[in-house]
Structure formats: structure tokens, C-alpha cells
């Protein structure tokens with residue numbers, strides 16, 4: 001799957017991913033009204049509204065971008081109806097040729113991790129037939145239960161040609177509380193990075209591994225070190241835009257081949273019409289505002305990439 005992701009990034013010349021993190025407050029009034037008139041002010045109504053909203057953003061941006069990253073928490077908050085909207089969003093984005101990175105941050109004891117991996121990346125056997133659950137292409141994985149929590153994901157990736165991004169150094173303000181703790185003089189995130197390389201050796205694509213990692217845009221000095229420690233590991237980079245990460249901070253997340261990193265923006269793209277810069281698009285132009293924000297982000301990140 002990493003080969004497909006790299007091919008899409010190269011074809012579209014866009015090392016970016018759009019995060020589909022819909023909050024009801026981002027969904028324009030006219031979409032909410034239509035969904036509520038059909039399904040009432042219910043969870044089904046909300047789920048319909050966020051699905052319509054996502055569809056508009058996908059339709060307006062799919063030709064420019066390689067991938068989307070739906071954040072499952074934003075859907076789970078609406079219960080089973082939200083999960084149906086998550087599933088529909090993944091399936092529709094896939095139909096449009098996009099790579100799906102499910103931001104699910106799972107990881108548990110081995111048997112439970114296997115169930116997560118099968119449900120999100122693999123297929124489940126029912127009688128004589130196999131069924132895919134959510135069928136994302138990549139998912140994010142929390143490594144803090146150790147190898148037996150991650151290996152089931154790697155095994156399913158090998159079986160179904162899928163991939164994972166393992167949390168190494170997250171973008172949030174308190175990520176250092178545990179991740180930066182020194183063990184024999186080295187920060188924990190570096191030790192996790194070394195395990196990511198080891199896990200990834202069993203699951204290589206042509207140049208990069210199907211086992212990638214997450215390093216936040218908000219810690220550029222660490223990103224620079226981690227890039228060198230993991231030359232064949234693709235880095236998913238959240239934290240650009242709304243969390244304060246800037247393109248110039250990301251220069252060293254890329255390899256000399258211009259590849260190796262894919263930068264996420266969620267709120268900055270999907271709620272672009274709420275920013276002063278894109279306000280002229282108005283509520284009804286929310287999808288066109290997202291398209292313009294995508295174009296601006298690609299130019300910004302490619303500028304940094306060129307300075308590598």
C-alpha cells in the first residue's frame with residue numbers, strides 16, 4: 001500500500017492529506033437543515049449531515065490530493081450512526097481513487113489487536129465468505145503495549161497489502177510527558193522509532209516500508225533526528241496549520257528524494273470557509289473554500305520540500 005501512496009503523492013505532486021474530522025459546528029446550516037428535515041434532530045440526522053458535508057469536500061478536492069485521513073473519534077461521538085457515516089466516507093473516498101488513512105490509534109493485547117487489525121484493514125471469514133469491515137488502507141497504531149500489540153497489525157498488512165502509521169512523537173503540547181522520558185540517556189520516542197524500523201523491515205514496499213510513523217509538525221528538531229533514524233519510514237505529520245506547525249518547520253521531515261513525509265491538515269481545510277482568508281466563499285461555497293485551502297497548502301508544503 002505504501003507504493004500506492006507514494007505513487008499518488010508523486011502523480012499529484014502533493015505530499016499532503018486532508019483530515020476528515022467533521023464537527024457538527026463546521027457543517028453549514030443549509031446542509032444541517034436538509035438532513036434534519038429528512039431524519040429529524042437525531043443522531044441519524046447528524047450522521048447524514050456530516051456525510052453530505054464530507055462528500056462535498058471529497059468531490060471538491062479528490063483530483064488534487066493523494067489521501068484522506070478520517071478521524072474515527074469525530075464519527076464515534078455520534079454512536080453507530082456516526083460509524084456508518086465513517087464507513088460511507090471511507091468507501092466514497094476510495095471510489096474517488098484516494099488512499100484512506102483511518103486515524104483510529106488502536107493497539108491492545110495481541111488477540112484484541114488482531115481483531116482491530118482485521119476489522120479495519122483485513123477481512124473476516126463468515127461461513128465460506130470473507131467480508132471487509134471498514135477497509136481502510138492504513139490505520140494509526142498506538143505502540144505503547146509493545147510488539148505483541150503491533151505485530152498483529154503488521155501481519156494483517158502483509159496479508160492484505162495494507163499499512164500502518166505508528167505513533168512515535170505526537171503533536172500535542174503534553175506529548176513530552178511520557179514520550180520524551182530518558183531511558184539509558186535516550187528519549188523514549190527514539191526507542192519507539194527503532195522498533196518501528198524493525199517492525200517495518202518485515203513489510204517493505206519498493207523503497208519505503210508499509211510500517212510508517214507519526215511525528216508531529218510541532219516538534220521540528222525531533223522530526224529532523226527521527227527522519228535520519230528511520231530513512232525508509234514514511235512519516236505522517238499532523239499539527240500543521242491549526243496546531244501551529246509551519247511549512248518551514250517541515251523541511252527536514254522529507255528525504256533527499258523529496259519523499260518520506262505526508263502532512264495532514266484537518267480543520268484548516270475542512271472548515272476553511274470559517275477563516276477570514278476564505279470567508280468570501282460563504283457557507284454555500286464551503287467545498288470550494290476547501291479546494292482553495294488545499295491548493296494553498298500544497299504550494300506551501302512544496303515550497304518547503306524544494307528547500308530540502
Ligand SMILES: O=c1ccn([C@@H]2O[C@H](COP(=O)(O)O)[C@@H](O)[C@H]2O)c(=O)[nH]1
Pocket residue numbers: 019021071103169170171172214215216238239240241242243264265266267268
Ligand atoms: O500526534 C498527533 C496524532 C494525530 N493527530 C490527529 O490529526 C488531526 C489534526 O487535526 P488538525 O485540525 O489539523 O489540528 C486530528 O485528527 C488529530 O487527532 C494529531 O493532531 N496529532
